[in-house]
Amino acid sequence: MSPLYFLKLGGSLITEKHRPSTPRPEVIRRLAEEIQRARAEQPNLQLVLGHGSGSFGHMAARKYNTHLGVSTPAQWQGFLEVWWQARALNTLVTEICLQVGLPVMAFPPSSTIVCQNGQVITWDLTPLLQALEVGLIPIIYGDVVLDKGIGGTILSTERLFAELVPLLKPARLLLCGQEEGVWADFPQRQRLIHHLTPANLETAWPALGGSEAPDVTGGMLEKVRAMLDLVNRYPNLEVVIFSGEHPQNLSLVLQGYPIGTRITQ
Ligand SMILES: Nc1ncnc2c1ncn2[C@@H]1O[C@H](COP(=O)(O)OP(=O)(O)OP(=O)(O)O)[C@@H](O)[C@H]1O
């Protein structure tokens, strides 16, 4: 059977998250090449690729608090600004992946999902599932979405993955970011947690916080909370949070080497 992995390229890694709308194209290219290399080693590997918004969507979202709802003309203006920023980064990521030879196709959440009070109520997944079926790599990304209750909101890549897990049951969910993994002593960064489970969560809890950069989706705290919730519900799922800053890390993790923080039940 072909294993299916979900892989997020974090906005903290593919952009300079403190500098407005500043991508790291050379990093994106290297990561795409690493994915391509891992696929050559494991020709059966199926992927759903996701990426975060970094200094593209998050800065505008912070300015307008788009994640909290959208109603005034100024907030709608902000909603479109975030939409445009998220789309611009996605265009760049998609373009670089295609240049490297990855058969990617983007499925913008803003044009396929509707929420109600922050909960996804419809997501037309038919084209995405068909793309997977024919051997393409679907790309999704943190985006704005229209919301029947609060006008509009924002869904992070992790939220999107969490929606897809029950349907696609991936074997692994890989979050590739800027940090080595989950630190037990952030921001000192001396003690990495190699294996996080619901049973030892208390070792990490005091050190878990938001992003150091402008961010509206909760940083490492929300990531760990959401991933623990997923492994509780899907005991066969393995989550890995790791750094893509070191060349080869991503392709090694894709091949199963123990790097970063594993999260399991
Ligand atoms: N205990 C911790 N261990 C590791 N990082 C932590 C910890 N506590 C807080 N953080 C912060 O959380 C950040 C990771 O969350 P963030 O949402 O910025 O990552 P990302 O998913 O790559 O970005 P984006 O949301 O833009 O895609 C780290 O870069 C760090 O600043």
Ligand SMILES: C=C(C)CCOP(=O)(O)O
């Ligand atoms: C801020 C926007 C537009 C999306 C956030 O998604 P994330 O970067 O995956 O957390």
